[in-house]
Amino acid sequence: MHIDARKLSANNIIEGDICIIGTGPAGLSIALDWMNTPYKVILLEAGGFEYDDSVQDMLSGDATGQRYFPLRSTRLAQFGGTSGHWAGMCSPFDEIDFEKRDWVPNSEWPISKKDLEPYYEQAHFPLKLGPYNYDLGFWQEQWPNLNPFPLDENVIWNKVWQLSKVSGWNGGLKQAYQDLIIKAPNIQLYTYATLVDIKGNEPVNSVQEVEINNRSNNTLKVRAKHYILAMGAIQNARMLLASNRQAKNGLGNDHDLVGRFFMEHLEVDTAEMWLLKPFPTELNHFNQQLMFWNELALRKEVLRNEKILNGTCGLSPTAYARHVTPRIDVWQNEDPRESVDNIFKSWDEAEEKAKAHNQGAIMRAFTFQTRMEQSPNPNSRITLSEKKDAFGVPLANLNWELSPLDKRSLRRINQIMAKEVGKAGIARVKLNDFLIDESDDSFPKSTNGGWHHMGTTRMGASPNKGVVDIHCQVHGINNLHVAGSGCYVTSGAPNPTLTLVAFALRLSDRIKERIKQES
C-alpha cells in the first residue's frame, strides 16, 4: 500500500513490526525480502516517486579537505534512492578486503568474507544481476573473445564485474519495484515522510519511536519493534548525530565514532599503457550484451609484500580518455540531474574529439583508470553543520581526507602494472604526472571519487571499535540497525552497492530471526 504522508494529519501514530527508513538499494532490498511475510513493514521515504528540489535540499552540505562533488547532487532523495543515477557496476569484495592488514591502520573487520558469501548470491536478485559467478573462465565460456593479456598469473588476475539491469538509465530500482512494493499487502510505503528525530527509552538502550515530518508541517510518529536506517552513509550518520536530545553526542556515539572514517573510492586516470602490437581481445570493453566488465587486479600476496591498498585498473582507449574532463570538474552542479547531463555531454564531446585520432600507435593505447580503496582515516568524517534543513535538522558537512598510504598505493599499483606488461613484452606504461614524484603525497584537485559514500557507521566487535556490531545493530541500542555502506570497515576496490545489499539482506535475516524469537 502507498500513502502520501503529506495528506496525513498531525499526531498520527503509525505502527508496524519493522520500520525501514530510506528506499534506496539498501532499504528496498530489505522491504522486498519481507514481502509476503506475516509482518507489517513500514517503509518511509523522504521523497516522492519523482525528483523534487525541495526534498533534495536536505542532502546539501559543505565539504572541506580533498575537493569533492557537491553533497546535494551525489545522492537522490526519491523512491529508489540513488539507484536512479547509479551505473549498475557490481563486483564482490575480495577475501583480503575483510582481513586485518597490519599496514592499513584501522582495517580490522569483525567478520570474514565467508559470513557474507550466501548474501552476495541473494543480492543478485534485487539488483537483477546474472549468475553469481565472477570467475573469468565462466564468462569466457559464454563469450569466446575474452582473451586476457599474457601476464604473470602470480602477480595479476582479471577481476570480473557484472552490470545490473536496474541501473540509472533503466530507471533504477524505482522502475523495477515501485508497483510490486505498492501492491505488497504487508508493506505500507509512506512517501514524503522525512525522518527528523529518533527517540529512545531511558536509558537509551532501545528506540521507542521515530518522528517523521510530512512536509505539511505535521509531525508523525512511527512505532515498531525494529528500526532500520537505510538513508545512505552520510544521512544515516547525520541522523544519528542529530538525534541528540537524549544522548549529547548523538545516538550510538559514546565513543565519538559516528561520522568518522568516511571513505570514497578513488577512481582516477593514472597511466597510459601503449601496446607494442595489437592484441585482439574483447575483454576490456563494456560488453552490453553480456553485461560484463573486467579490470586488472593484483594478487593478495603482492598487496601484502608491497604493503599497499587494494585497487584495480580498468582500460579505456587513450584516444578517448585523453579528452575526458575529470568527472570531479564536470559534476559540480548542485542539481543532480544537471550534473548527470553535464557528464553525458562531456563524454559525447570526448568521443567527438577522439575521432581526430584514427591512426598510429595511439590506437592501441589504453588509459589505466585505477579504482582503489581509501585507507580508513578517522579524520575523514561527517559532522553536523551550523546550517539546518527545512525541519530544523542540522545539515551534514564532509571533511574528505586522503593519506600518504593512499597515494603510495595508487603509484605502486601502476608501477607494478608497468613492470608486468613490460615483463610480458606487450606494452610500455607512462605514469600520469601526479604519480611521478615519489616524495609527493598530495592528490591533485582533479582527483575523482566514485560517488561512493562508506564507513561513517563502521562495524566493530565492541562499542569502542565501531558504531554497529557484527549484525549491523547499533551498539547498545537493541532495536536500531543500520543498512548500507556506512557499516564498512574498509571499502574494498569494487563499487559498493552489491556488497551493501548483501549486508542489508544479512541484517534482514537477523531481524527475522529476532522477531520470531521475540514474539
Next chain:
Amino acid sequence: MKRRNFMLLVSAGVVAVSVPFVNQVYFDIPDYDKESIFPQFLSLIWDEESISDIGAKYAAKFPEESRERSLAKALFSDSASQSKDKLLALTQSDFFNGNLVTIDGWVLSKTEARQCALHYIMNQTKA
C-alpha cells in the same frame, strides 16, 4: 740535467706511458654496431623524435651517462651484447629484474632508456 727538466721529462714519460692505458680504461669506446642502438620495442610506439627526446631526458637525469663512451660501455661492454637480439633480451630481463627507470613518466628498462640516450647523443654529434 737540472732537476726541474728531469722532473718534466719523467712526468712526460709517465704521461707517454699512461695515455694508451688510460684511453683503454677510460676513453675507449667499445666497438658497436651503430644500427643496434635504436630501441626496438620503443620504436613500435614512438617516432625517432620521441626516442631522442626521452634520450635527452635520460642523459639529463643521469649526467654520468650523458656521453657516448659511458653509454656505449654500459650497453656494449660485453662483446656478446652487441647484437640487436641481445639488447632485446637485456631489455626484457630488465623488466624481470626490476632494472627500471622512469623518464618523463615512462617506466622503461634501463637498457632501452640508455639506447634512447645514445641515439640522442649520436644524432647530436651528427648535427
